[in-house]
Amino acid sequence: MTLKTHRVSWSIGRRLLVDGVTLEIPKGGIIGLIGPNGSGKSSLLRLLAGLRTPTEGSVTLDNDPINRLPRRTVARRIAMVEQHASTEADLSILETVRLGRTPHRTVLSPWTSRDDHVVEQALLHVGLSESRHQRWHTLSGGERQRVQIARALAQEPTELLLDEPTNHLDIQHQLELLSLIRQLPLTCVLAIHDLNLAAMFCDTLAVLHRGQCITSGRPQDVLSADLIHSVYGVRAEVSTSAHHGKPHIQYLI
């Protein structure tokens, strides 16, 4: 276990967004951060990526406080996919994925065959090898997310953080994208809203509520009618799916 938070808190002004979260990111597999809007999922992801400095506590990567490490060092270990990446620049898929090599290159180092190889593998992983010359602004939402994931993979990270990657995608593309993430050979931390999808695809779930991590564990141990009621204020019935053996949630109104 390499990425950890130790009683980490973060606030903007007087608003406390993350409140004393202690979490260990287990190596390999997918950990899902669930919780209502404003429960601190995105903020926690940014703290884990070292993009924010905690107001209290610390985030450590191999026992080093992440905010003391050079940004470039962090970027070679941890990659982040935003909820809505957008650009005005007229970039192709290939040019976007190549940006992922940024932390591995210095000012004067030329583009190497190793860079090419890594970019190639990243494109293959997300199935965009054929359409590499397509322009960013012609891509659909699902394709854009895949391009961003390929860009993140080109950083050769050991941890990939994704902020609601399936937001605004139709169900087919949500399933496609999550299956793709599932097959990646690295540790993924993802903020996700849909509890059924979270149960299906995540190995571990951490439940955030008002900035605090109130429980974590395997989906079947975490997701219960009581928890959903106390966190979301919604009545639900949790059963075990006959298809995949994971918890299945029906909402009762």
Add this chain to the structure above:
Amino acid sequence: MIQPLSDDRGRPWRLLLAVLSLVSLGMSILLAASLGEMRIPFEITLKAILNGLGWGDYALNPIQQGIVWEYRLSRALVAASCGAGLALCGAILQALLRNALAEPYVLGISAGASTGAVVVMLLGIGAGALSLSLGAFLGAVLAFVLVLLLAAKLNSGPTRILLAGVAGSQLFNALTAYIVSTSANAEQARSVMFWLLGSLGGVRWPDVILAVGAVGIGLVACLFFARTLDAFSFGEETAASLGVPVTAVRLTLFALTALITATMVSLVGAVGFVGLVIPHAARFLVGPSHTRLLPASILLGANFLVLADIVSRTLVPHQVLPIGVVTALVGAPAFALILYRTRTAP
């Protein structure tokens, strides 16, 4: 839209374009040294330049020699440097602020320079010790610092910095207008306006050294920061997650663009439109990658301003137009054309 030049396979074409624009820059400078009130044949112009460089020993009319070497060549070189510098700053700011409308004057720099110049010119502050240029330079730097303070924190978003720039510009423009309307007579007001629109009159060799030096620093920096700027394509958060120390890079590049712009404005006044249009034209030619875009902007900007200077001196007989008028007259339609050609499907 298909852009063969920005493509991987476009490399030979880009090299050709670079060579062509260097050749055309040389030709434009030669043309600028030859054309004017007194038309001097190319052959004599060339000889005069060789004489000046100490590479030739041709017997020439000393008046012609003086006009070419002391007056026109220095002027053309300052024009080239200004065009290059302003275009480079525009390209950098458009990337940093992720805004197509960003340009070197957006951070209040030209407004501050105008105020500084007017303070020296009309109020006589500095009593001759401060030259007009130094006054403009100090005004520009002061405005820039104020705008950054107004933006409160450097890690506030691009929109806040732009808004602070707009507010700063308005403030300094109001100050300039106040000083002009309370202290200037009609003749002074006219000369202030002329200066504000940009004028290459009166530049000499020491100015060339300053201008070329500023662009030289810019060139080195652009090689250094080109890839970093690419990482800003998807915003600051993505840049940071790609390993870019965003705050430090922003501060460095803002300071660099401010110094280059302040130098240029203090030499020739606020020549508009170059910093805005040229980066867009360059992007249209070579695509968004900054390792190509920044050199292309430099070359295109240099070419453009030398030619604009020629037009400003020859368009109306016996009169020199402010160069800002020419850049805007040519720049605005060119900009419209680029906008039209690069429009994307909604």
